[in-house]
Amino acid sequence: MTYIAKPRLHHPTLAVNKVGYTRRDYEGKISTLCAGCGHDSISAAIIQACWELDVEPHRVAKLSGIGCSSKTPDYFLGNSHGFNSVHGRMPSVLTGANLANRDLIYLGISGDGDSASIGIGQFAHGMRRAVNMVYIVENNGVYGLTKGQFSATADQGSQSKRGIVNNDSAVDLVALALQLGATFVARSFSGDKSQLVPLIKAAIVHPGAAFIDVISPCVAFNNHTGSTKSYEYVRDHNEPVNRIDFDYWPKREEITVDYAEGEVVSVTQHDGSVLRLHKLAADYDAHDRIGAMNFLQQRHALGEVVTGLLYVDPQPEDLHAHLKTAETPFNTLGAKDLCPGSAALEKINASLR
């Protein structure tokens, strides 16, 4: 299939990107989430990232599970196909979709209940399988849609609005993703657009399993003092390991960077795109999986929420590489490519007599 980018008419004041779209072309339906919900900020960051990256909207497939977070694919990239599947099972649906057509960009949107509670199995196996995708968990520590019950990422000892105490220890999806073999692992905060947008862009071009845990306060059920998923807590306890700039190849005009040498490290990815990590933590190495795991745990013990790109493998392999699948998308193959034909069947018959 060929995709012709169509010439488009635009309002003269709206900036157009390389593929001829304005930022507005990346928007979706009007959100029905609560005003102030962190999830809406993440949608805005996705819109910004796709526009800046010159992604053609219809080349993105958006998949999600069930929850307030999983509803959001309806609120961005309105011309893209979306699939709001079943609770906790987005990773398998995305895996199948990706196998059917390796040429699209797969964006998986999930919640903490969706990925760390009911769907922790699929989350884990999706990471293990190295599916080429961007997997974003909009993490608020509660089940927003079912009105505020604890999810598996809720802080141990925290109290719900209804006064119930959570005694179970919390799942850290970032730690899990690191352990399970994800090749791009990051955490950010819905309120920190300048960190989140470049992270999403970097995740999109990363040709492997890219995971971003985005802390996203639920203003209805989990934004009170004491919650580690509140706006206030994250602002006060955020420990960014790095800030990244992101240049996509072919490079745009040079973005001037104001950091002194030694503070910036460039990571050239598989496809030629360049990630520039602004090292804030002097000794942070984003290529060291074990180091990332240690750092994460150490900071966690201090009550800090580590954000930034914790780990990236610049030469990742994905599921298609593992399965040695053909370059041509499966969904374009017909009988002439797939059916061995009657002569081959005759041979098979002959061997069965």
Next chain:
Amino acid sequence: MKPIEAVNDFVVKFANVNGSGSASANELFARSILRMGVPVSPRNIFPSNIQGLPTWYEVRVTERGYLGRRGGVDLMVAMNPQTWERDVKEIEPGGYLFYDSTRALPKSKFRDDIQVIGMPLTEICNSTYTDPRQRQLFKNIVYVGALSALLEIDPKAIETLFSEQYRGKEKLLDSNVKALHLGRDYAASQLQCPLAIKVRRADKVGNRIFLEGNSAAALGAVYGGATVCAWYPITPSSSLAEAFQRYCQRLRVDPLTKRNRFAVVQAEDELASIGIVVGAGWNGARAFTATSGPGISLMTEFIGLAYFAEIPVTIVNVQRGGPSTGMPTRTQQSDVLACAYASHGDTKHVLLFPEDPKECFDFTAKALDLAERLQTPVFVMTDLDIGMNTRLCEPLAWDDTQAYDRGKLMTYERLEAGAEFGRYLDVDGDGIAYRTLPGTHPTRGGYFTRGTTKDRFARYSEAGPDYMENMQRLLRKFETAKTLVPRPLLLPAPKPARFGAIFYGSTSPAMVEALDALADRGILVNALRIRAFPFADEIVDFCNSHPWVFVIEQNRDAQLKTLLVNEAGVNQNRLISVLHYDGTPITARYIVDEIARHAGAHTVVPFKKVVS
């Protein structure tokens, strides 16, 4: 007691210990008879274990081509001391017992109404081979050799099979031929050969082939264009996915790039298997999963999503004994209702019922077409009896001119030309709407797929009328399915008959045999083999044109009958259930006895006198 006499019409049963290497020797035995032009129908009876537990292999030799399980044993090859008592008990009066006489057994261990043939197999092997593994493996070939002499099986047929199997492995070939003759020579010189049951060359096999239903279904998936297979191991379906992988490695690797035009994912569970299939189907690849009862239970939430969001999905259900873990290595047709109505809310699904490996091939390929045409889950309802036994069937056939039916796919060109697109808009009354695949067009045809209710244009809507319209359209679609699924097949009685009988799936060979036997006894029955749900109108006509209709099933609760009453409005007072559900394949004897009993035919001769 007079020994049983029979040519090309008897049952041999091998009692072995699982993992002793007997399986390939027993299959060799069955194949050698086929090579003599005499049909055989073998069945594995095995436990849910890999090693150490009893396992049986039953071979029905049947010149008349009755491939159902007959019941009863004429010759027992008793190689398992653990099951000796019941194995000896199972032999028909006048039948034969072949056993390893290395260790003497007291007279009380035998019966005096059977013929006992002892052969010191262990002793022979111990004195011939030094390696313990060889002693065990060749013991199996030695008894095949002895049986070939006892039953007059042509040793050339066996040698040919060896040479095909061990092509290029001369050492293995020689040692197997040697073991074969070791057994033959002993039997010829020390035992009374031949027995009064024997094999005689015939020409009743024709060009039929001999394969397992699971392999056939896997080939059907290859030919039908499946590119994605996601599965989780479960007996009796695992060998289907494994066969798909094997065939694909042979038939689906791009010769130039050496890259695969298929992807097989062994998922973490059945939820993920079906999820992967749903995702692939949504994105336009032909995808399937193979599973059995417990897997179906896990998949049901996704099946409802695929039904409601209208996504092509193919599920091969190799049924086993339920409920729960049930009888994992036994056969049943007990998932009919679970699949017909899988998932919560009002759902109905297309089911196909293959009778043998040939139809497993045809129907799996067909299911992939139907799933795309109807944009819905389609089940291939096979079972352990078909799936895991090597069965004689018509050769597989494929029409090279036939293209895949991709169903209603809206293309870039049509969108570009301004065609109206509503994902759930019924444009021509068949209940099926056009779909687009992700990435088709930059600005048109994109839509949001969801399991929640929506309007014709895929917009979220909880409005009652939108919901109702959509549910009604799904019913219309099911009516369309009726016209597309395989039609029922009528097996008319030789003369006008008062009784009707409905059967499906693996009951077929036993039923065909039962109909002959019933006719011999003057009980005339018109039989209809149902091959799919939704039910074609002729099924209703068939029921209405017979005062009594037997419904033969391999489950306790008469599931197909329930479906007939529920979905086709058949008068249940006309329907008489014949149910067999102990986990063994249904037999003609059982069907005949049940039908004869109900038919009130108490004057007819007992069945056993009619069939030797």
